[in-house]
Every structure is written in structure tokens, then in C-alpha cells.
Amino acid sequence: MEAKGLLVGGVLPAVMFGLAGLMQKMTTRTGVGLGPYLLCIGVGVLVMGAVLTMGATGPARAITGKGALMSGALGIFWALGTWFVAVGLSHYAAPLAKLVPLYNMNTLIVVVLALIVFAEFRDVAVTKLVAGAALIVVGGTLVANA
Numbered sequence: 647m648e649a650k651g652l653l654v655g656g657v658l659p660a661v662m663f664g665l666a667g668l669m670q671k672m673t674t675r676t677g678v679g680l681g682p683y684l685l686c687i688g689v690g691v692l693v694m695g696a697v698l699t700m701g702a703t704g705p706a707r708a709i710t711g712k713g714a715l716m717s718g719a720l721g722i723f724w725a726l727g728t729w730f731v732a733v734g735l736s737h738y739a740a741p742l743a744k745l746v747p748l749y750n751m752n753t754l755i756v757v758v759l760a761l762i763v764f765a766e767f768r769d770v771a772v773t774k775l776v777a778g779a780a781l782i783v784v785g786g787t788l789v790a791n792a
Contacts, residue, residue: 667742667746668742670728670731670732670735670742671735671742673732674732674735674736680729680732680733680736683729683732684725684728684729687725687728688725691721727749727752731745731749743789743792744789744790744792747785747786747789747790748786748789748790750786751782751783751786753782754779754782754783757775757779761775
């Protein structure tokens with residue numbers, strides 16, 4: 647069961663986010679303004695949310711006030727991160743191949759926060775986690791200097 651979760655929640659999102667990264671560079675090359683860029687992304691997210699909500703039943707359609715607020719905050723953080731990437735691509739001509747490994751070091755922030763906020767340190771091998779995190783930092787540094 648965990649293997650399916652890692653496939654659905656890890657591998658497939660990696661493919662989708664990888665394709666999204668390519669679309670970021672392709673889109674910023676079109677001359678679109680960064681505000682409209684985010685608006686168009688928002689329309690895409692809205693359409694997918696509507697389709698997935700209409701196809702859902704029972705608890706999968708549930709919405710709570712707290713859930714809505716947290717989802718909205720997620721959207722704000724994600725939109726700002728996406729905007730910063732677009733600025734790096736369009737205004738500073740940063741190569742996508744260097745940006746992606748750097749901004750994907752966001753996993754380190756999530757790891758640290760999950761260990762603290764959700765007490766996940768109880769469920770993981772911390773030594774292996776620290777070693778993997780160190781490799782991510784080394785890899786990001788190498789790519790940034792490539």
C-alpha cells in the first residue's frame with residue numbers, strides 16, 4: 647500500500663511538476679505579464695478543481711472553513727513561489743536547469759517543518775534523513791555553479 651502511495655503522491659507529482667517547470671519557461675518566453683501569467687494559472691487550477699470536485703462523491707467533496715483558509719494560504723504561498731520563478735526566468739534570464747534544483751530544495755524546508763510541526767521525527771530514520779538532506783544541498787550547490 648505504501649508503494650502505491652509513493653507512486654501516486656511522489657512519482658506522478660514529480661512528472662507533473664516537471665512538465666509544469668517546462669511550461670513556466672515556455673510561458674515566460676511569450677512576453678506575458680506576470681500578473682496575467684498567475685491569473686491564467688489560476689484559471690487552470692480552478693478548472694481542474696471544478697472537474698475533480700464534480701467527479702467526487704461523499705467526503706471527497708467536503709469543505710470546511712478551516713480547510714478553505716489553509717487551502718487559500720497554500721495557494722498564496724504557491725503563487726508567490728511561482729511568481730518568483732517567473733521573475734528569475736523572465737527578468738534575470740536565469741537558466742531553468744539551474745533554477746529547478748534550487749527551488750526544489752523546498753523539500754528541505756518541508757522536511758524540517760514536518761519533523762517539528764507533525765512530530766514526524768518519530769516515524770523516520772533521522773540519520774538517513776539528514777544524510778539525504780546534505781546530499782540535496784550539495785547537489786543544489788553543484789547545479790547552481792554549473
